[in-house]
Amino acid sequence: MMSWGQLGFQDAGSYFMEEFIYFHDFTMMIILGVLSYVVVFLILGLISGWVDSGFVEGQLIEFMWTIFPALILIQIAFPSLLLLYLIEDFSKSFLVCKVIGHQWYWSYEIKTESSELLASVDCYMLPREDAFGMRLLLTDEFLMLPINVPVRILVTSDDVIHSWTLPSLGIKGDAVPGRLNQLNLTLNRKAMFYGQCSEICGANHSFMPIMLMGVYSWEFFAWLDRL
Amino acid sequence: MSSGVEITRPEGAIPLAQKYSGLSEEEVKKRIIAYNPPADSRFPNQNQTKNCFQNYVDFQRCVRLRGEDYKPCQFFERNYKFLCPTGWIEKWDEQLENNTFPVKL
Numbered sequence: 395m396m397s398w399g400q401l402g403f404q405d406a407g408s409y410f411m412e413e414f415i416y417f418h419d420f421t422m423m424i425i426l427g428v429l430s431y432v433v434v435f436l437i438l439g440l441i442s443g444w445v446d447s448g449f450v451e452g453q454l455i456e457f458m459w460t461i462f463p464a465l466i467l468i469q470i471a472f473p474s475l476l477l478l479y480l481i482e483d484f485s486k487s488f489l490v491c492k493v494i495g496h497q498w499y500w501s502y503e504i505k506t507e508s509s510e511l512l513a514s515v516d517c518y519m520l521p522r523e524d525a526f527g528m529r530l531l532l533t534d535e536f537l538m539l540p541i542n543v544p545v546r547i548l549v550t551s552d553d554v555i556h557s558w559t560l561p562s563l564g565i566k567g568d569a570v571p572g573r574l575n576q577l578n579l580t581l582n583r584k585a586m587f588y589g590q591c592s593e594i595c596g597a598n599h600s601f602m603p604i605m606l607m608g609v610y611s612w613e614f615f616a617w618l619d620r621l
Numbered sequence: 622m623s624s625g626v627e628i629t630r631p632e633g634a635i636p637l638a639q640k641y642s643g644l645s646e647e648e649v650k651k652r653i654i655a656y657n658p659p660a661d662s663r664f665p666n667q668n669q670t671k672n673c674f675q676n677y678v679d680f681q682r683c684v685r686l687r688g689e690d691y692k693p694c695q696f697f698e699r700n701y702k703f704l705c706p707t708g709w710i711e712k713w714d715e716q717l718e719n720n721t722f723p724v725k726l
Contacts, residue, residue, distance in 0.1 A: 490657055514707070
């Protein structure tokens, strides 16, 4: 979860989020380089007081200041598109979990091979006095998923549009009634991950958080047995 | 990892999960959740609504054509039960009973 005064990302909870953070850092380096370059030349130009009334064109400089930015953008585009297509690869999933948004709580469904509904969990927000200081984040029940297992999450809604978000995992999927949105998730560590609904959905939109716990596979099966 | 492929075993062989747990085949199946409906190239993108609905329709058509006991129909049944939310399945089953299902089967 976020801390007060935190400016950067939370620690990555999934492999995709790690890659997103690397890409962000890489792009930020380029942005800061370009910004410094532009600011230095802007200030130098303003304070120098020199004016060249005969300067109307310069073929070489115009060529350079077109080509270099294009090359920089291509350099940014490669990892960006690579990540974009990587997160859309759904062929390796091992487990299917359905997430259904309601007004104003989330429910999760996990089915078994014999087509029985093994787990259906409804998660309501805990009131302020029961939340151990973590107001608007804790729920009475939470979803448990095994770590290092690719999970196929299918998000939908029962009534209005919601959005299932977990920033530390780098996932966000709109829960649209009548539509199934597919998300790919592989947790990389045992931890508790928090999120909040990200699409305005009525009076209690701010009060339907998401809690997800990453556990070992055997702990996940034990949790399913207990439900 | 399970991907929906039917495994053929030699005669008399039983699945490892059943052999080591001592449970019956039905009991083992009740515990298996590691099934992922295989990637369908007709639905390659994020929107899987049609994937779920098409498997449901295909199962209903398969059962009407070949009968309830025809094993290959279970492929579609398993796919739609894993993909579709329970509420949708219940709604469509009700529509089928009331003869108001929007697709001609």
